[in-house]
Structures are given as structure tokens and as C-alpha cells.
Amino acid sequence: MNTNVFPSGRSGHAVVITRVADRQWHALEDDLVVGRGHAEHRPDGRLFVSVDAWHDAAFDRLAEAMLAHLPAPLYTVADEADTELTAGWRRAGFTVRRREWEYAVPTDPRVTGLGEVLPPSGVTIVPAGQTDEGLLRAVDRAIRAEVEAAVGWQSMPAEVIPRPEGDTLVDPSKYAVAAAPDRYLGLIRVVAVSRPRIGLVAVRAGEQRRGIARALLAHALGTLHRSGATAAWAEVHESGRAAAALFEGVGARPVSSNLELVR
Template sequence: DHELRHQWERSGFTTGRREWELLVPTGPHEATVPADVKILGVGRAERDPLRVLDRAIRDEVAAGPGWHTMPAEVVARLDEATVVDPSKYAVAAQSDRYVGLIRLAQIPRQPRIGLVAVRAGQHRRGIARALLAHVLDSLHRVGIPAASAEVDEANRAAMALFDGFAATRAGSNLELVHR
């Protein structure tokens, strides 16, 4: 609601961030996986390499864009502990290591994509697109018509990724900050 937002702005608040709630249709999607990368489906990742990838991605986020750019449920961990449940992840594997992941919460009515991440050195190779296509195709095969996701509108790469799969905006969360 633009008028309500303008009232808050007149009261000294500014937009801190906006997170879009997206609905992503499932279905057969074309995505070329790089020749040196293999996608392992949800639940097929090994725990230890997945923890190594999770820790590396967390370090890259902390050193780069920062945790304020992540969806609300992706929290920075203050300790070195990395808790991952392989049953919720599909991964992109390259030789002896994982280079990308996607987390899927299997909520009965509407599965939720909680995170798509690729190691910084592997960006712009189509790995995130291949992971998302794989998960959406898997959901389609079991009769699920759509999945949900949340994306920070300032993350142009993530917005473009989901727009490429015909995601529609179902709602948003607006964080206001007092000046």
C-alpha cells in the first residue's frame, strides 16, 4: 500500500529492505548443467561435504553482501557449528566437492524454497538455474503445481533467476528503518 508507506516515510521512516513472496510454477524446465557439474537430488547429499559447502557459503555471505540481504530464516551463526539436514537439500557437485545448494522445505500444501546458493567462484555458469529447474521438475512429477520462495528485491540476480521461471509476486514484507 503506497499511501501507508508514504505516511511512514513522512513520520521519519525509510525502507530498509523489501522481501518479495514469490509463487514459482513447477513443470519441466530447460536448464543446461555445466559439463563438469552433477546435480544430486533432494536427500542425496552427504552430510560432511554439505556442511563444508554451507560453512563456505556462510563465510562468503558474511564477507560480501552481508546477512541483512538474506531471507529472514537464513540466520548468521555466531559459532562455528553448521547444522544441515541433507534430506532438505539438493546440491551441485563438481569432482570431489559441492559448489551449490538449494534447500526445500517439504510443506504439504506448498513446498518452500528456502535458499539457493552457489560458491562465488562458480557464479554465472547456470548452476543456480540448474538446481532450481531440478527441484521444480521433481515437484511437478509428484503433482505439485507451485512452490513458494522469498527474495530480497535488491538481489537482482536472485530476482532474475526466479523471474526466469515465471515466478509471480504473491506478497511482500517491507522492513522500515527510522532515520
């Protein structure tokens, strides 16, 4: 356990930073915990940091202590509306890497207009948990190669960036796919933790503009609606006009924006 004492905070008492675990720090002022810092590796291998502090002095001292012990590059995510938090990370030397809009997506087909949507001729939707893992990995690799050759994966949601070992599927059981007789043409990933979240919708370049993405979305939202969920959530990169149009076309509305910052 490491402890550092910094000049007085807002109350006039010194801010004491203590490393309480491998990647956890506490800020104490007059023996009270006035802030906590935490670092963790995401599935893609990147190291993300977070700080929850009562005031700027505690935030700055926590950030300083964490940055002194953690390897670069470091990443963090902040609600763009939280200008105080964003300002704190900027003081620590972080810059904005990407912006994602968070959409609330209705599931009721009477609202989305997807109740009668079917995949194009020769294409079937295979529900999550019933896909062939080999074909799923093949279409995932193919789509990633196409995106990387075009706009690059920096434009995709943060969670789908390839992990260090090269395994790009977070959990194969969470993907539904659009299937042709001999291969998969597109996929959609939905995860339900505290709320249903659409992590990815993607279709092979040569199969786009056939209604496959819309059919995948109709399947996923219909499944959620039947399970009792009234809304799902999705993140769209600010440059993702096609994805924004897809979601807005079914009644989704942006409700917030998140910034990913890097140092």
C-alpha cells in the same frame, strides 16, 4: 499469570491484558478475548513477536505489555499490504529492517522452460536426502563466508541467518546440491509444509555464471512437479537482483511483499 488493566477501549470497557503463559498474552474487554500476543525464538535465535487484535487499543496494550517483559532486540514480520498492522508495530517503536518479495514459482517445465536444462560439464545434481553431510556443511560455510565478505547476510532470507550455536544448516535432508568430483559447488533447500517453499539457492562465487543455479532450480522444480505440486514459493530480498532475475526467468511473479521490523 500477570494481569494489567488499561484505559477503556473502543467499546468503553477497560482493556485487561493477561499473561496466560510464558510467552503468550490475551487482551480481554468486557470478558471477551479481543486480542492475542505471542513470542517465539526462530531457529536463528532471534525473538519474534506477533499480535492479532480486534482493534488498535487492544493491539497497543498487548504490544506494551509484551515489550515490558521481553528482552530486546525484538523482531516481527508483517505483510506490507496490511498497513494497519504495520502502523501498529510502528506505534510500538518498531522500524523496518528488511523487505522481501514473495514469488509464486511455477513447477511445470513447459512453463518454466527448464525441462531440457542440465548442469554444466563435470557437475552432477545430488538429490535431497542423498548428500554427504560433511561436504554439504563445507559448501554452506564457504558460501556464507563469501556472502558475508560481500553484501552481508542481512540481504539473505531471514531463515538462513546463522543460529547462535553456529550451526547454519536447518535440516541437511532438505538440501539438494551441485557436485564436482571432489566438492560441492552450490545448493538448494526446499521445504514442504503447507506448501513447497524454496528457502535458499546459492552457488560458490568462483562457480557462478555457469548455469549451476538454474540447474539446481530445474531439479527442484521438476521434483516438485512430479510430486503433484503446481507451484512453489520463494522470498527474495529487495536488493537481490540476481535472485529476482533467476526466478522471473522461469515465469515466477511477485505476489506480495513482507516487512521484517525490529525494535
